[in-house]
Amino acid sequence: MYGNVWSSGKIGKLVLRNRFVMPPMDSSMTKEDGEVNDQLIAYYAARAKGGFGLIMTEYTSVDYPDGMAKVGQLSLYDDRFIPGMSRLADAVHAEGAKIFVQLQHPGRETAKKITGRDTVAPSAVPSMLKGKGIPRELTAEEIGELVDKFAGGAFRAKCAGMDGVEVQCGHGYLVAQFLSGLSNKRTDEYGGSLENRIRFAAEIVKAVKRKCGEDFPVSCRLSGEERIHGGLSLEETVVIAKELEKAGADAIHVSSGTVASSEWLIAPAALPNGYNLPAARAVKKAVGIPVIGIGRITEPLMAEHVVAVGTADFVSLGRASLADPEFPNKVKEGRINEISPCVGCLSRCFYTEGTIPGDAVVSCMLNPFTGHENTMKIEPAKKAKKVVVAGGGPGGLEAAWVAAARGHQVTLLEKTNRCGGQLLAAAVPPGKQEMAKGIYFLLEMNRKYHVDIRLNTEATKEAIDSFKPDTVIMAIGSTPIKCPVPCEDIPAVQAIDILRSREEPGEYNAVIGGGLVGLETAAYIAAQGYRAVVIEMMDRAGKDLNKSAAKFLLKDLKEKGVEILTSTKLCGVSAEGVKCETPQGEILIGGIDKVVVAIGSRPHGLLKEEMESQNYEVVTIGDARRAGKAYVAIEEGARAALQI
Numbered sequence: 036m037y038g039n040v041w042s043s044g045k046i047g048k049l050v051l052r053n054r055f056v057m058p059p060m061d062s063s064m065t066k067e068d069g070e071v072n073d074q075l076i077a078y079y080a081a082r083a084k085g086g087f088g089l090i091m092t093e094y095t096s097v098d099y100p101d102g103m104a105k106v107g108q109l110s111l112y113d114d115r116f117i118p119g120m121s122r123l124a125d126a127v128h129a130e131g132a133k134i135f136v137q138l139q140h141p142g143r144e145t146a147k148k149i150t151g152r153d154t155v156a157p158s159a160v161p162s163m164l165k166g167k168g169i170p171r172e173l174t175a176e177e178i179g180e181l182v183d184k185f186a187g188g189a190f191r192a193k194c195a196g197m198d199g200v201e202v203q204c205g206h207g208y209l210v211a212q213f214l215s216g217l218s219n220k221r222t223d224e225y226g227g228s229l230e231n232r233i234r235f236a237a238e239i240v241k242a243v244k245r246k247c248g249e250d251f252p253v254s255c256r257l258s259g260e261e262r263i264h265g266g267l268s269l270e271e272t273v274v275i276a277k278e279l280e281k282a283g284a285d286a287i288h289v290s291s292g293t294v295a296s297s298e299w300l301i302a303p304a305a306l307p308n309g310y311n312l313p314a315a316r317a318v319k320k321a322v323g324i325p326v327i328g329i330g331r332i333t334e335p336l337m338a339e340h341v342v343a344v345g346t347a348d349f350v351s352l353g354r355a356s357l358a359d360p361e362f363p364n365k366v367k368e369g370r371i372n373e374i375s376p377c378v379g380c381l382s383r384c385f386y387t388e389g390t391i392p393g394d395a396v397v398s399c400m401l402n403p404f405t406g407h408e409n410t411m412k413i414e415p416a417k418k419a420k421k422v423v424v425a426g427g428g429p430g431g432l433e434a435a436w437v438a439a440a441r442g443h444q445v446t447l448l449e450k451t452n453r454c455g456g457q458l459l460a461a462a463v464p465p466g467k468q469e470m471a472k473g474i475y476f477l478l479e480m481n482r483k484y485h486v487d488i489r490l491n492t493e494a495t496k497e498a499i500d501s502f503k504p505d506t507v508i509m510a511i512g513s514t515p516i517k518c519p520v521p522c523e524d525i526p527a528v529q530a531i532d533i534l535r536s537r538e539e540p541g542e543y544n545a546v547i548g549g550g551l552v553g554l555e556t557a558a559y560i561a562a563q564g565y566r567a568v569v570i571e572m573m574d575r576a577g578k579d580l581n582k583s584a585a586k587f588l589l590k591d592l593k594e595k596g597v598e599i600l601t602s603t604k605l606c607g608v609s610a611e612g613v614k615c616e617t618p619q620g621e622i623l624i625g626g627i628d629k630v631v632v633a634i635g636s637r638p639h640g641l642l643k644e645e646m647e648s649q650n651y652e653v654v655t656i657g658d659a660r661r662a663g664k665a666y667v668a669i670e671e672g673a674r675a676a677l678q679i
Contacts, residue, residue, distance in 0.1 A: 040055065047251075299311075550579045
């Protein structure tokens with residue numbers, strides 16, 4: 036069924052075992068020196084072991100200090116980095132995969148606090164992101180030196196045993212700044228016409244080939260469309276791809292967006308699967324070298340179709356590779372239901388701190404083992420225990436299957452007729468239906484490891500006692516906080532009850548709370564044809580959202596006519612309407628017939644205290660410990676199961 040995506044492919048003369056590519060993604064695993072470490076090696080080796088044909092490293096600096104996009108960026112600007120890169124190459128090769136280093140220079144997309152001096156760019160045009168200042172225009176001599184630095188980085192990669200390199204020509208970084216007329220205002224041979232703007236990128240490719248040999252593969256990553264006003268169009272990108280092929284490029288990797296339009300670069304669930312494939316198809320029609328497609332390719336059938344119909348020659352699985360490093364092998368073995376899905380939540384793959392302070396490495400909500408491959412391992416328990424998991428939300432489900440996979444006898448108690456907890460509600464708002472895949476995956480893993488799931492069974496002290504457990508994992512969730520003011524004349528309901536279909540919206544709803552839950556509930560209400568206004572005390576709604584997800588959600592709410600009142604405090608509810616305090620004074624919102632409360636939740640405490648008074652080993656996770664995000668509950672569930 037998946038014969039095309041699992042067939043061998045070639046980039047230049049390099050043969051790859053299949054068409055699965057792990058694309059460059061910042062891991063935040065390297066320390067301040069930019070050296071490869073054991074954690075990074077374990078992370079990439081896991082994807083190689085999982086079946087990916089080609090691994091591409093995260094963006095790697097070729098210049099210091101101007102070329103540092105962040106403190107601790109992976110680097111190849113000096114020979115001292117070769118040994119570490121060699122260790123990484125050896126680890127990936129040992130698992131049967133090939134590996135490229137992505138060579139990058141940020142240009143204006145860095146800051147003086149990182150480099151210690153003014154940023155550089157093709158022209159003195161500031162970044163579209165705040166706080167980066169006006170860059171210094173590079174001289175022609177400096178451009179030539181940078182070409183040599185890219186070639187030098189490529190040569191070091193070759194010396195380290197890497198199989199090729201990718202030149203980052205997209206996403207708004209330095210090479211892309213030369214390509215785009217929006218950022219390149221030069222009047223010499225590197226500016227003006229598209230032909231001139233391509234010159235820098237073409238010279239880099241040619242220099243790499245001269246330095247490393249014609250047989251050393253070079254891929255070029257391009258943004259099919261920059262998706263900012265005045266930025267590169269797809270038509271221009273097609274021309275660029277053709278010219279880079281002429282310069283010697285062996286493959287074109289077609290991405291999307293820039294750092295200034297990151298919602299298209301790091302796409303949330305609001306964007307459909309395969310949203311960027313039309314760009315790959317357009318480039319594929321224009322060039323004779325392999326094209327790598329990317330853009331929320333999360334389904335095995337889509338990956339197979341992309342290759343089968345010739346949309347692209349290879350498929351890049353970015354966040355899908357974070358969700359499941361074994362994606363290719365599971366496809367080959369027919370274990371489709373065991374693939375941990377990417378649901379587009381962006382909750383743990385984009386510079387978000389995990390459960391351990393300071394742990395901001397790349398990870399995944401549904402796969403907390405990502406980024407922790409060298410420290411979190413499912414290994415047989417020294418002693419098999421009887422384990423009761425109280426609560427069938429995401430944290431409880433994760434704890435149950437991981438504990439069972441280690442050999443423990445696990446019983447899970449869920450008081451309702453369905454497992455899933457907060458994820459059941461999270462899958463209801465518009466554009467969030469993929470969240471349900473997370474529930475299906477967790478249930479599949481529980482089935483695989485024979486967890487005894489007892490539905491309609493409340494985890495009371497008596498019920499838990501009856502199992503005579505050695506360990507109890509408390510995952511009983513939390514209780515929503517009630518409306519802070521009396522609501523006698525207008526009914527008040529919890530947002531989660533709206534999303535779980537326990538309550539119906541009113542004709543005109545006042546949603547109290549402008550965080551993720553409040554905004555998504557308002558979007559759901561509006562999608563059903565009802566009116567809603569969001570009341571938020573903070574000066575900005577959606578502060579707890581990833582910025583990419585927030586952009587699409589806020590746009591959707593605006594289009595649906597949902598008013599969002601910020602810096603607005605609820606102070607009373609009466610038959611007349613909802614009274615609020617604003618910086619301009621008190622206001623009354625009339626016509627409200629239902630108050631929808633979305634101001635957070637508090638942990639359940641009583642059962643936890645009862646259990647801790649027994650002779651059991653009691654571990655509390657997720658909302659039962661501290662109300663928070665699903666990714667926290669899942670990671671705490673996994674860690675708890677590994678420790679018992």
